[in-house]
Amino acid sequence: MRNNFGLLLAASIMMATPAGAQDAANFLAQADRAIGASSVNSIRYSGTGWMGAVGQNFVDGEDWPRHVLQSYERVIDYPSQSSREDYVRVQGDYPARGGGQTPIIGERRTLQLASGGYAWTLNGNGEPVAQSPEDAELAQFMIAVSPHGIIKSAMAADDVTLVDRYIPSQDRTLKVVAFTAMGGHRVSIEFNDQHMMERFMTQIPNPVMGDMQMEVRYEEWMDIGNGIKFPFLFHGHRGDHLLTARTGMNWLNLNVSEATANVADAALTVPASVRDAPEPQVNVDPQEVADGVWLMAGGSHNSVAVEFDDFVTVVDAPQNEARSQAVIAEINRLMPGKTIRYLVNTHHHWDHLGGARTYVAQGATVVTHESDENLYRDAVFAPQIRTLSPDTLSRNPFATTGPGPVALETVKDRYSISDGTRTILIFNVQDLAHAGDMLITYLPQEQILINADLWGPPAAGAPAPANISASAIALYRNMHRLNLNVTTHVPIHGQPGPNADFERIVGPAAMQQQAALEGGG
Structure with missing residues (x-):
C-alpha cells in the first residue's frame, strides 16, 4: 500500500486549494469556446479502429482481447439525449485468445439505441x-x-x-475540472494551456470491479466548421486498477474519418414496446439432473447446485447479484438448513464472476484457479466502497482481522470436495484459448461433467452445429486425457445433453485436428 501511494504522489501533485466556483465557471466558458460545445445540438461521426472485449481476457493481467472495428458510426442528439451507435467487428489479425465472442467468425454487427432514459436494440x-x-x-x-x-x-x-495538476514526467501543469454527473458519477477532465480537453476519468458501476475506472483520451482535435472542433482520435480504458496487474486495460481505439455537427433527424423516438416494457425479472428454473444435483436454469447463464450431507456446493455465480440472490433462494427452498459452503468459479470472465460476491458475503469459500488469487483478493472481493451500485458484501463487509475477509481455495491442476459419500472433482482445462484458468467439474458417481463456454449440447432433434469450436475440441481432449467416464454434459449455457451426442459431434473434428497436428499439416 505504501509503495502504491508513493507512486500516486509521484505521478501527479495537485495544489491543495481549489479555485472558487466562479473561477471554474470562467474556465469552462473558455473551454466551451475552444471547441464550440454550446453550438452543438447534434453530432454524427464515423471511423475505424479496434475494440477490446472488456472482462474477457485470457488470464488476469493480459489486456482485453481486441477485435477490428471494420466500421463505426455514432449519432448523438443532445436536446433529446438520444444516441445511435452502429458498428461492425471482425477478428482481423488479432490473436484468437480470450472470450467476448473471440474468435469472431465473419462479421458481427452491434446496434445500440438510446433516448431519454431508455435503451434498446433491434432483433433479427x-x-x-x-x-x-x-x-x-x-x-x-x-x-x-x-x-x-x-x-x-x-x-x-x-x-x-x-485545480492545477503538475505532471512531473511531462514537466507541465494541467487544469483539472471535477464535478458530479447524473447524480453520482464523479468526473474529472484534464485541460491543456489552450483550454483544450485532453482526457477525462470517471467510474461506472460493474458487478465485478465495483466503481470501475473508465478513462478516455480525446486527441487530434480538428475544426469541422462554424467554430466547432471534434477529436479525431478516441482512446479509452476500462477496468484499470492500481492494486492489481490491471493498469493498462485498453477498451477502445477509434480513428475518426468524418464528423458533422448539427445533423438533421438525430433525435430518436422511444418505441412504445420499449417504453411500456415491464421491468426485467430474474427467472430461475431448477431442474434435478441427478439425485441432489440441480441445474439452476431459466436465463442465459446457469448455476449448478450439488447437495452434500450437511452443505451445498454451487458451480458458477454468473451475471450479477440479482441472479445469485434468486439462485440462493431456490437452493434454500430445495435444500433447507444446508449452508452453501463452496462456490466453484469456472473462470474469471466477468459474465461468470458477476454474482460471486453474493456468495462470499454469506461466507462461502471460493474455489478458483491459482492464477486468479491476487485479482480476487485485491480487487473483486476486497472491502472497497461501492457507491454507484452497492451490493450485499459492500454493505456488510468482513473485518480485516480475525478469520479474514474472504476464503479462497486455489486449484493448479486438480481439486476435490467430498463429504465421504459424494465427491466432486475439479480440473483445470489445458490447451484452451478461451481462458487459461478454466475449470471443469466432474461428478464421478453420477458421471456428470459441468462446463462453462466449452460445449452447449444441441436441443433434442436439432441439427449438429456446422462448425465445431476449438473450445469444444479442447473439452473433448481434456475429458479423454483425464479418463473421465461421462454420461451427461451439464453446461452453464444451455440444457444438459448426452455424452453420446458429444462424442458423435465433436469426436471426428478432434480426431481430424489431431491427425493434422501429427502429420504436420
Whole structure:
C-alpha cells in the first residue's frame, strides 16, 4: 500500500486549494469556446479502429482481447439525449485468445439505441428489444461524457471545482475540472494551456470491479466548421486498477474519418414496446439432473447446485447479484438448513464472476484457479466502497482481522470436495484459448461433467452445429486425457445433453485436428 501511494504522489501533485466556483465557471466558458460545445445540438461521426472485449481476457493481467472495428458510426442528439451507435467487428489479425465472442467468425454487427432514459436494440426482424435499466443508464452517461456533452455536463453541474495538476514526467501543469454527473458519477477532465480537453476519468458501476475506472483520451482535435472542433482520435480504458496487474486495460481505439455537427433527424423516438416494457425479472428454473444435483436454469447463464450431507456446493455465480440472490433462494427452498459452503468459479470472465460476491458475503469459500488469487483478493472481493451500485458484501463487509475477509481455495491442476459419500472433482482445462484458468467439474458417481463456454449440447432433434469450436475440441481432449467416464454434459449455457451426442459431434473434428497436428499439416 505504501509503495502504491508513493507512486500516486509521484505521478501527479495537485495544489491543495481549489479555485472558487466562479473561477471554474470562467474556465469552462473558455473551454466551451475552444471547441464550440454550446453550438452543438447534434453530432454524427464515423471511423475505424479496434475494440477490446472488456472482462474477457485470457488470464488476469493480459489486456482485453481486441477485435477490428471494420466500421463505426455514432449519432448523438443532445436536446433529446438520444444516441445511435452502429458498428461492425471482425477478428482481423488479432490473436484468437480470450472470450467476448473471440474468435469472431465473419462479421458481427452491434446496434445500440438510446433516448431519454431508455435503451434498446433491434432483433433479427427489425423489432425493438428493450435493454436493462442499467444499460439505459450507462447509455445516458456516455452521452453526458461525449466530447461536447462533457463540457455541457460540467457547465450544468452545481459542484464544479478547478485545480492545477503538475505532471512531473511531462514537466507541465494541467487544469483539472471535477464535478458530479447524473447524480453520482464523479468526473474529472484534464485541460491543456489552450483550454483544450485532453482526457477525462470517471467510474461506472460493474458487478465485478465495483466503481470501475473508465478513462478516455480525446486527441487530434480538428475544426469541422462554424467554430466547432471534434477529436479525431478516441482512446479509452476500462477496468484499470492500481492494486492489481490491471493498469493498462485498453477498451477502445477509434480513428475518426468524418464528423458533422448539427445533423438533421438525430433525435430518436422511444418505441412504445420499449417504453411500456415491464421491468426485467430474474427467472430461475431448477431442474434435478441427478439425485441432489440441480441445474439452476431459466436465463442465459446457469448455476449448478450439488447437495452434500450437511452443505451445498454451487458451480458458477454468473451475471450479477440479482441472479445469485434468486439462485440462493431456490437452493434454500430445495435444500433447507444446508449452508452453501463452496462456490466453484469456472473462470474469471466477468459474465461468470458477476454474482460471486453474493456468495462470499454469506461466507462461502471460493474455489478458483491459482492464477486468479491476487485479482480476487485485491480487487473483486476486497472491502472497497461501492457507491454507484452497492451490493450485499459492500454493505456488510468482513473485518480485516480475525478469520479474514474472504476464503479462497486455489486449484493448479486438480481439486476435490467430498463429504465421504459424494465427491466432486475439479480440473483445470489445458490447451484452451478461451481462458487459461478454466475449470471443469466432474461428478464421478453420477458421471456428470459441468462446463462453462466449452460445449452447449444441441436441443433434442436439432441439427449438429456446422462448425465445431476449438473450445469444444479442447473439452473433448481434456475429458479423454483425464479418463473421465461421462454420461451427461451439464453446461452453464444451455440444457444438459448426452455424452453420446458429444462424442458423435465433436469426436471426428478432434480426431481430424489431431491427425493434422501429427502429420504436420
